[in-house]
Every structure is written in C-alpha cells, then in structure tokens.
Amino acid sequence: MTALLRVESLTVAYGPVTAVRALDLAVGDGEIVALLGANGAGKTSTLRALSGLVRPVGGRIRFAGEDVTGLPPDALVGRGIVHVPEGRQVFGPLSVLENLELGGFTQRKDRAFLRETLAFVFELFPRLKERLHQPAGTLSGGEQQMLAIARGLMSRPRLLLLDEPSMGLAPIVVQDIFRTLRAINGRGTAILIVEQNAKAALALAHRAVVLELGEKVLEGPSEALASDPRVVDAYLAQAEGRR
Incomplete structure (x- = not known):
C-alpha cells in the first residue's frame, strides 16, 4: 500500500519535557491506523504535531510525497489533513449549519x-440534518461528536486525525x-485514530501502533495485536474487567 x-x-517536546521521541509512523492511502497507549504516552501530541498545532523539534513529516514538517494548520488543511480534537470542541452558540460551514471555510467560495x-x-x-438550525451546545454528547467529525469532513480531507472519538459516550453511540x-x-478517507477503547479501535483499524512514554513499542496488523499477550494484558483485559 x-x-x-x-x-x-518525529520528536515533540514542551520545554524540557519530551512527549514523543523519534517516532516512525506511516498511514497508507485509504488505511485506518490506530494509535494506542496509556495516558501520557504521546498520542495526542503526535496528532497535534501532524496537524500543525505544535511544531516538532525533530524529525520529518511527509504527506502525499511532500515535506510538510512545520507547516501551519491552515496549510495542512488545504493539503488534506484534518484534525478532530479530543473533547469535540464544537462552537456551542452557533448552529449545526454554522459549525459545518466553518469546517468548509477553505472552500467557502465554491458553493x-x-x-x-x-x-x-x-x-x-x-x-445533523434534522438539527440543522439548532445551537450546537444543545446537542447530546453523541450528536456533538457526530458534528465534530462532520465539520472535519467539510474540507473533504484525504487524512482524518481523530482524538478519542468515543470519550464520554454510551456504548450504543460508540x-x-x-x-x-x-x-x-x-x-477513501484514511484515518489515524487515537482511542482509549482499544477493543473498538483494533476492530476498526487495519493496523495499530502502541506508544509508551513517547516511544513506539509495538506495531502490526490489528488482528495480530488483538491477540498479543502484551496488548491483552495492558489494554484489553483491563477494559473487560471494567465491563
């Protein structure tokens, strides 16, 4: 692929603290890759670097054959990389339609x-169509997550970066x-997803990468990692125990 x-x-640091260290990662055209790890493993920092929200202190990012390292978020959106952040972050006072229109801002002249x-x-x-003129802040948590993803799709990205889309949602909504x-x-949209629900992420993704303390420790096909004792013990068994 x-x-x-x-x-x-890729290396990401906040002052003296290194959040991501020398990470090698690839996402194929049309592929879903899950990024797994405990809190503080560097998952969100990886997405923030890929979307231009933080500038890496080392390494290189190539997208569709172009070196995009250090480009600002608007330039990356224009090239086809869209980040749907953790916590949904919809614009509460604005309507569903207005939120969606903001997602398509780079194409605003092309009606x-x-x-x-x-x-x-x-x-x-x-x-969302049923709630088109409803203020986004009055939607349910699941509807707000739908809106956040839909807003990200409004620029028709080639790569969607998703940070914890299941957070705080009921299992049926997930x-x-x-x-x-x-x-x-x-x-045809490729997806790089950060997700604490490892079982759901592995069932969705083609491949997965596991981070610990900012470093990649495991990588492989999702089916293989789902049966890997290290993944089962660290992520899947704990999740089953909470059910």
Whole structure:
C-alpha cells in the first residue's frame, strides 16, 4: 500500500519535557491506523504535531510525497489533513449549519463544493440534518461528536486525525460512531485514530501502533495485536474487567 503519510523520527517536546521521541509512523492511502497507549504516552501530541498545532523539534513529516514538517494548520488543511480534537470542541452558540460551514471555510467560495459536501455529511449523519438550525451546545454528547467529525469532513480531507472519538459516550453511540468511521474510510478517507477503547479501535483499524512514554513499542496488523499477550494484558483485559 502506498504511504499517504510518512513520519520519520518525529520528536515533540514542551520545554524540557519530551512527549514523543523519534517516532516512525506511516498511514497508507485509504488505511485506518490506530494509535494506542496509556495516558501520557504521546498520542495526542503526535496528532497535534501532524496537524500543525505544535511544531516538532525533530524529525520529518511527509504527506502525499511532500515535506510538510512545520507547516501551519491552515496549510495542512488545504493539503488534506484534518484534525478532530479530543473533547469535540464544537462552537456551542452557533448552529449545526454554522459549525459545518466553518469546517468548509477553505472552500467557502465554491458553493457547489459546499452543497455537495453537506449532502455527503448528511448522508453519513442524518440526525445533523434534522438539527440543522439548532445551537450546537444543545446537542447530546453523541450528536456533538457526530458534528465534530462532520465539520472535519467539510474540507473533504484525504487524512482524518481523530482524538478519542468515543470519550464520554454510551456504548450504543460508540457503535454508531465507529460504523460511520468505517463508512467514511470506505469512501477513501484514511484515518489515524487515537482511542482509549482499544477493543473498538483494533476492530476498526487495519493496523495499530502502541506508544509508551513517547516511544513506539509495538506495531502490526490489528488482528495480530488483538491477540498479543502484551496488548491483552495492558489494554484489553483491563477494559473487560471494567465491563
């Protein structure tokens, strides 16, 4: 599979604290890769570096064959990388439609593109169409997560970076969200997902990478990692015990 994203020796630091150390990572065109690890493992920092929210202190990021290391977020969105952050972060006072229009800001002059993309996201998330003029802050948690993902899709990215899309949601809502992510991927969008729900992430992804203290410790096909004793003991068994 051709690598859409290739990360080489990525290092991210906040002052004297190194959050990600010499990370090598690849996401193929049309592939889903899960990034797993405990809190503080460097998962979110990796996504923030890939989307331009923090500038790496070392390494290189290549996207679609171009060196995009250190580019600002708007430039990366224009190239096809969109980050849906942890905690949804919708604009509460604005309507669902206004949130979506902000997601398509880089294409705001192309009205036909925006109409087609709105139709695309409403096909994926019909509930949002029903609440089009409702303030985003009055939506349920699951609906806000749908809106956050839909807003990210409004620029029609080639790579979607998702940070904890299941956080705080009921299991049945998580199932709906993950089914939709599979449908999004089926339309050709590659996904790099950070997710504490390791079982759901491994069931969704083609491959997975495990981070510990900012370093990659495991990588492989999701099916293989789902049966790896190290992954089972550290992530899957604990999750089963909380059920």
